[in-house]
Amino acid sequence: MATTLDEHRADVEALLAPLARREVTGLAEAAGRVLAADVAALAPVPAFRNAQMDGFAVRAADTADGATLRVVAEVPAGARDVAALVPGTAARIMTGAPVPDGADAVVPVERTSVGAFSAGVRPPEVSCEPTVEPGQHVREAGSDVGAGDVVVPAGSLLTPTRLAACAATGVGRVEVWARPHVAVVSTGAELAVPGEPLAPGQVYDANATALAAAVALAGGELVVQARTGDEPGDLERVLADAAGRADLVLTSGGVSQGAYEVVKDVLGERGVRFRSVAMQPGGPQGWGTFAGTPLVAFPGNPVSAQVSFVVLVRDALRRAVGLPPAPRGRLALAVPVASPPGRRQLLRGVRDGARVRPVGGAGSHLVVTMARADVLIDVPQDVTALAEGDEVEVWEL
Amino acid sequence: MATTLDEHRADVEALLAPLARREVTGLAEAAGRVLAADVAALAPVPAFRNAQMDGFAVRAADTADGATLRVVAEVPAGARDVAALVPGTAARIMTGAPVPDGADAVVPVERTSVGAFSAGVRPPEVSCEPTVEPGQHVREAGSDVGAGDVVVPAGSLLTPTRLAACAATGVGRVEVWARPHVAVVSTGAELAVPGEPLAPGQVYDANATALAAAVALAGGELVVQARTGDEPGDLERVLADAAGRADLVLTSGGVSQGAYEVVKDVLGERGVRFRSVAMQPGGPQGWGTFAGTPLVAFPGNPVSAQVSFVVLVRDALRRAVGLPPAPRGRLALAVPVASPPGRRQLLRGVRDGARVRPVGGAGSHLVVTMARADVLIDVPQDVTALAEGDEVEVWEL
Structure with a gap:
């Protein structure tokens, strides 16, 4: 009896809860x-009372009737030990500079008889615009935050x-x-490295690239990216290294019903559990710990592996780094959809105006087609037919 | 006569156009x-025709009436030199493995007399489910992409x-x-480093942190982060280093009307132009090249510097890395807004349901208050009053 996706997701989330640090x-x-x-x-x-404009620090009461004030000081930004302002005088002051004690207003230079500053020349006296309000162009200490x-x-x-x-x-x-440190391990004797030639029977490893990028986008930090064939000793060595350096190990491949399922064989003996989850793609799944480090084992088909990451691990990683779950929503179908019974379908979908339609087929090998998808369309396990216009839940990609 | 923001933005965008590489x-x-x-x-x-399931590769025509087939071969994933299937026989096959020539269907193991595989044991013969369709569970080469x-x-x-x-x-x-390499240079004798003690008259440098993070978010790569006081020789040395290592230099401070405007003084002699832009915050602005490298000079107030980056440089950086402009939109005001004439206001705003309201005052020193803002509310240069419910343009922060 296959486990539901929700049950398996809950188990994976419980396994990954300790990642939050x-x-x-x-x-x-x-x-x-x-x-x-x-x-x-x-x-x-501000840490201290300071000028909001370049100009003159004055006592507002001294400026009435265009009175002429002696310029007795100048106060640049960063000035220390600024002398108090004597009544009847002004201090040339720069934006951000401390307003002298005794002064209660700053008059912008362009509203004074001086008009504009020139470097190195201190004007001997100044008269101000008619109306100077106490407090004008003075930023009080702590007025932004205490x-x-x-x-x-x-x-x-x-x-x-x-x-x-x-x-x-x-x-x-x-x-x-903290960003959890994640190891991504691709397994399978058939894997070739993108950019290198492809021998007969080989397939390029897309999972290393896809899972590494998906981990980073969900807030994790990739610390190991490894490939291993179907030799149990190799896999054990790679996993021991990964488990020693990472907070979480993600494997792809080697978990299905076949005779050469190295991940299942090696990890099954080490306490990792495997089950069939009633989802498509991505049925066979594993989860547990290896050498004390949480490990989640995905199927090797690149569509299955990517869908598995999205529905099982992405939100757990996001939660660990303090982010909310990735957006989900509801959209109306642009076309009818048929679905096999007994397995929750996660179809690759593209937006079509305000609606959504599946792209490509159900096949877990359509990794290039998947790149055109915006969302996963979530068809519940017990639903076999949906009509055009029916609302479906979607997971953003 | 102050330049409009749109004019200055066009000049800065022209300066930064060569960053696209x-x-x-x-x-x-x-x-x-x-x-x-x-x-x-x-x-x-797929690069070759392969099995979609673990099971048996057969000729569909051989399976009629539950016929028993001899199992003559096994084909693991990654197999090379797979022999063609002789009529009346079957080959055990694993998911992803090449389907032998002669075979035209794969029958999942659970739909055969074998039921399930066990490692190392090759069943001598197999009979299949009643209806085997030619092509079933076979992925044709190139069916995803050619x-x-x-x-x-x-x-x-x-x-x-x-x-x-x-x-x-x-x-x-x-x-x-390519991600443009960006240098961020904070100027001002009054600047202190966050985390260190604050001497009288000093202010913490927020611009280094803010601009570095904003550059990265817009797709740039920070390569220099420097602070310099008001000594022209220091500034020249720092800028020469920055211009040598970066594709773009952003400075903050030293550009206004004051007597100690080191950036303006030093760069004005080196061909960088300065002007007053009819915007608030962020009026005094500079742009040009230093030692051949594009340079944009912002005012030193942290709110001014951040707003300047958003409205002048952010989209130019995004364009250089192939991204569309950052989102802008229109929202209704939750409260009336008064605005001084002659200067385009970029008020810090917070969403209030589907509406927006200003947060904090117009002061360019309200850097902590700005952290609560979601958007900049753009009040046109010639508008002095807006009513509740009036629509305004907003820039996302």
């Missing part, structure tokens, strides 16, 4: 990752703007969900 | 990138399924749009 990284490595803890401001922003306030909450994806907010408050390292 | 890479490095040329199949898929056919067209984003299609047809290297 926190780590502390610098901001550069944190880009595109998900915060595992709130980031609190180490410093307020020290200790939450800058970016846990669970946030670290976009450029959020990373900028961390940096601006002095935070140089953040706690994020 | 093709390169040939392996499949692993090609993940997530855009094909610059069609990929054609080097080998057909040699020379286009597997993935130019312009496609290389997703896992498309990379798998390339690999399956023997293609190990593809021509993609």
Whole structure:
């Protein structure tokens, strides 16, 4: 009796739950990752009261009636030990520079008698526009965020703007969900490497490429990519190396009913379980641990392997790195669909306006045709016929 | 007279147009990138006629009336020099293995008298299910794609399924749009490094972090990240290094009307042009070349620098790597918005259901507040008031 996809998916998700792990990284490595803890401001922003414009720091009350003020100081950005402003005077000030104590407004240079600054020349005096409001063009300390306030909450994806907010408050390292280290192992004596010549009877290994890219897209980090033939000793050596370096091992091939099923033979003796799942493509599946490392074994057909990744492992990896499940939705069928009973079908589908239609046949060898698909169309196990316009659940590819 | 944002954007895009460059890479490095040329199949898929199931290769005509067939051979996946099938016989065959000449059907083992395979034991004879159709469970050579056919067209984003299609047809290297090498240089004597202590008058450098992450997200590759103070010699040295290693240099700071505008002073003498753009934040802007390398100079306020990147450089980088412009759209305002005349406003906005409302004020220092924004709300230069419900253009962040 075949296991349902939902049952097997639950077992794989339970196996992969321990992959979620926190780590502390610098901001550069944190880009595109998900915060595992709130980031609190180490410093307020602004850290000190500063000028919003290039101009003159003044006491607003001193500027009435176009009064002329002596320019007694200049305050560049980054200035320290800025003297307090004496009544009746002004200080030339640059954007971002500390506003002197005693000053309560900044008047932009273009609204003063000076008009514009020229480098190295400090004007001796200045008069201002008629109406200077106290507080104008002064950024108060902490007006963006106070020290200790939450800058970016846990669970946030670290976009450029959020990373900028961390940096601006002095935070140089953040706690994020770690990227699980994943090993991808293709098995099969018939496999050839893309780019190399194909001997008779050989097929190019598409799974190494597909699973590596899919792992990265789901938030994992590929640490091992290996191929092995049908010799049990070779497979054991490759898997021992992979299990030692990775948090998760994904294999493809060697799991079906045939007489030469090396993965099933070797791993079955080591506690990995195999079962037939009522899904198509991708029926024969394995899951368990090898040398203590979680391992998921997919069938070798490249369509089966890719569909298996999408429906069994993708969301578990995304959850481990703090991402929500990949989008799923419902679309209406553009054409009728017939489906064999007893196996949940995951047909490759393309959008057709607001609808969806299957592309290619059910065959698990149609790996090139699959590249045209946008979604997997999910036909439930007990459904044998769907009409045009019927809604189906889809998994985004 | 200030230049419009559209005019300046056109100038920056013209400057950055030469960044588009093709390169040939392996499949692993090609993940997530855009094909610059069609990929054609080097080998057909399947490369040879093969079995879709584990079972027996037979001549369909021999199986009538439950006839017993002698099992004369076995064909594993990867087998070479497979002998033709003699009439009245069957060959045990594994999924993916070459179907012998003479055979025209594969019968799954569970639909034969053998029932299931056990390793190492070749059953001496077999009888099959009543109805065996010629061609059943046989994958014809080239039924997925023929040699020379286009597997993935130019312009496609290389997703896992498309990379798998390339690999399956023997293609190990593809021509993609190269990722421009970008240098990010923060200028200003007042800058401190996040994670280090803040001296009086200093502010943390948020631009290095923000621009580096934004460059990567737009498809660029960060090759230099540098900070320099207000000393012209330092700036020249840093820029010379950056221009030597990068295809594009982005600077922040030192471009406004102040007396200490090092970028403007140093680069203005070297042919970089500066202008006031009628936009807020981000008015003062520079663009040109330094030592032959395109350079775009943003203001130093972190909100200004980030907004400048989004509206001036992001789409140019995306175009260089073959991506479409970042999404823009129209949303209704959830609240009325007032806007100063003469400058196009790019307000930070958050979605509020299907509507949008500004978050924080217009101040270019509100870098933490900006991290809450989803979009930039684009208020045209000549508009001073918008009512609740009015539609505005938005730029996705």
